[in-house]
């Protein structure tokens with residue numbers, strides 16, 4: 191991979207992120223939309239988990255989740271979140287930090303409409319994070335869900351609207367390339383950082 195230069199980067203970090211995601215997919219990365227989502231509760235206790243970013247649009251990064259899960263409660267408490275992706279075959283990391291809240295209704299509806307049947311059936315079987323007596327109980331709850339159910343009403347989309355985005359690309363000489371976008375009035379600044 192040639193070194194990353196400022197001229198290679200889109201001035202809009204969400205367009206840049208979407209481009210890198212498409213390149214990761216084209217390079218054969220396994221589920222390149224998987225990213226780590228970090229949140230913290232009102233007391234500052236941090237947690238992180240993997241999610242699938244289902245849409246990277248000019249508005250932000252969108253995921254589907256249980257709207258009363260710990261991550262969604264954190265988002266409601268602090269209004270903030272951060273995402274990170276690592277695409278190993280390309281040696282690239284993407285980081286986004288910003289506000290985390292409910293997605294706009296049209297995007298949420300489109301994402302829920304594209305959600306697969308098995309995911310919807312599994313979501314009806316239990317609330318994210320609730321204690322389960324055992325795998326048989328979980329399977330019984332799913333078996334009770336008939337046919338092709340709609341998404342459960344407690345599922346919806348969160349959107350991370352970034353105000354800070356970083357792109358990082360590995361260099362064989364360990365002098366990696368790293369750029370930070372920061373949101374300012376009317377646009378973005380782009381700065382090269384020490385890796």
Ligand SMILES: Cc1cc2nc3c(=O)[nH]c(=O)nc-3n(C[C@H](O)[C@H](O)[C@H](O)COP(=O)(O)O)c2cc1C
Nearest residue numbers: 224239240241242253254255256259260261318319
């Ligand atoms: C690769 C991968 C993708 C995942 N995608 C999602 C997702 O899109 N939405 C989601 O709610 N959980 C997803 N999960 C499960 C979460 O990591 C997590 O277990 C769950 O959301 C509960 O998180 P919380 O209790 O911190 O809210 C995924 C897990 C993995 C390993």
